[in-house]
Amino acid sequence: MSECRELERALRAPDFTAPSEAMRRHAAGCPACATALRAALLLRLGSDRPQDATTRPGFETRLRDRIAAAGGFAAAPERSATGDWSAAIVGLLRPALGAAAACALIAAALFYQAASSVTTAQTADLTSILSIDPALGVVLSDDTATTAAAAAGADAAAPPSGARPAETPR
Amino acid sequence: MADDETDAVLVARAAAGDAAAFDLLVGRWKDRLLRLALRFFRRREDAEEIVQEVFLRLHRAAATWRSDAPFEHWLLRIATNLCRDRLRERRRRPEVSLADLSDDVAGWLDAALRGASLEAARAEAARVLAAGLLDSLPPKDRMVLVLLDLEGMSAADVAAVTGSTRAAVKVRAMRARRALRRLAAGGGTGARGGTAAGRGTAAGGGTDE
Ligand SMILES: [Zn+2]
Numbered sequence: 001m002s003e004c005r006e007l008e009r010a011l012r013a014p015d016f017t018a019p020s021e022a023m024r025r026h027a028a029g030c031p032a033c034a035t036a037l038r039a040a041l042l043l044r045l046g047s048d049r050p051q052d053a054t055t056r057p058g059f060e061t062r063l064r065d066r067i068a069a070a071g072g073f074a075a076a077p078e079r080s081a082t083g084d085w086s087a088a089i090v091g092l093l094r095p096a097l098g099a100a101a102a103c104a105l106i107a108a109a110l111f112y113q114a115a116s117s118v119t120t121a122q123t124a125d126l127t128s129i130l131s132i133d134p135a136l137g138v139v140l141s142d143d144t145a146t147t148a149a150a151a152a153g154a155d156a157a158a159p160p161s162g163a164r165p166a167e168t169p170r
Numbered sequence: 171m172a173d174d175e176t177d178a179v180l181v182a183r184a185a186a187g188d189a190a191a192f193d194l195l196v197g198r199w200k201d202r203l204l205r206l207a208l209r210f211f212r213r214r215e216d217a218e219e220i221v222q223e224v225f226l227r228l229h230r231a232a233a234t235w236r237s238d239a240p241f242e243h244w245l246l247r248i249a250t251n252l253c254r255d256r257l258r259e260r261r262r263r264p265e266v267s268l269a270d271l272s273d274d275v276a277g278w279l280d281a282a283l284r285g286a287s288l289e290a291a292r293a294e295a296a297r298v299l300a301a302g303l304l305d306s307l308p309p310k311d312r313m314v315l316v317l318l319d320l321e322g323m324s325a326a327d328v329a330a331v332t333g334s335t336r337a338a339v340k341v342r343a344m345r346a347r348r349a350l351r352r353l354a355a356g357g358g359t360g361a362r363g364g365t366a367a368g369r370g371t372a373a374g375g376g377t378d379e
Binding site: 011012013014018019024035036037038039040041042043044045046047048049050051053054055056059060062063066067070073 | 187188189192193196197200201204205208209210212214218221222225226229230279282283284285287296297300301302303304315316318319320321322347350351353354355
């Protein structure tokens with residue numbers, strides 16, 4: 001029985017090619033192992049191939065031609081499952097972004113229209129604020145030196161000792 | 171590019187459109203794939219066509235490979251799927267008519283199955299007949315036997331390559347061995363192999379010694 005198991009194991013070894021004398025002797029007196037031996041030899045005989053088989057010359061050229069015919073390497077490779085998802089999300093987002101941009105433009109146009117209709121009415125208010133708040137006046141006039149002076153509550157003509165004129169970017 | 175880059179690096183580059191990385195993968199794996207395909211297809215051009223197809227699919231789908239699984243398994247899975255599909259087609263349209271083979275050939279096969287050594291031409295004829303008999307096995311069964319017994323893969327690796335489980339591979343292997351023994355003993359598989367196998371045994375006297 002252990003001989004049967006041993007023979008069975010030997011038959012399944014990838015390097016098994018032909019039965020040893022001991023295997024033949026055992027198989028001669030054990031019908032089950034004789035059949036297993038025939039089966040193993042049938043599998044090997046029918047699946048035999050040269051150990052050093054290699055592709056024929058021109059294999060790579062043929063492959064390259066077929067890949068080129070299929071679009072070559074410049075063509076985008078087939079997307080993975082996640083790739084498909086991200087492509088789908090981008091596809092969905094693109095029209096949404098377009099719609100959002102259009103809404104923003106419409107809102108800006110409406111705001112501009114509304115703002116220009118009140119500008120005249122509010123001009124007087126703005127002038128009165130500027131007349132009582134010198135700091136806001138210089139902020140709107142974009143003059144750094146006078147802004148600092150106004151904020152410090154000093155005379156606009158005489159900047160404070162610590163204040164320097166705005167530097168020119170080199 | 172260095173030839174010692176890992177498969178994972180080369181596949182990532184090939185997926186990004188790097189032809190040189192793809193060529194390195196082809197050089198690295200073509201002969202391994204060819205030798206596997208030759209287990210099922212004796213004609214060199216048929217086996218090479220399988221290998222070409224494997225690489226065409228690699229080119230198309232390199233980006234879908236996940237590095238948490240060995241690249242070899244992924245590649246062999248493509249190859250075994252292709253071999254299985256071609257074996258199914260060939261089962262429907264056999265290339266060799268076993269009924270046309272002479273009784274001599276059946277005798278040579280029987281001698282080979284008794285472990286006798288044959289002169290080259292007879293051995294080749296016996297191989298053709300043996301391959302024809304194996305064609306009558308269900309392709310998946312044959313695949314599992316070849317991967318386990320001839321390629322020396324573990325049941326776990328065969329499961330990974332064939333997209334199955336270890337337990338399912340073992341069950342299939344057991345069933346395939348039974349069918350192979352019936353075939354070798356001359357009983358056929360219930361498919362078309364029965365007659366020729368029977369002839370093989372009868373011509374050789376039906377003894378197993
Ligand atoms: Zn035994």
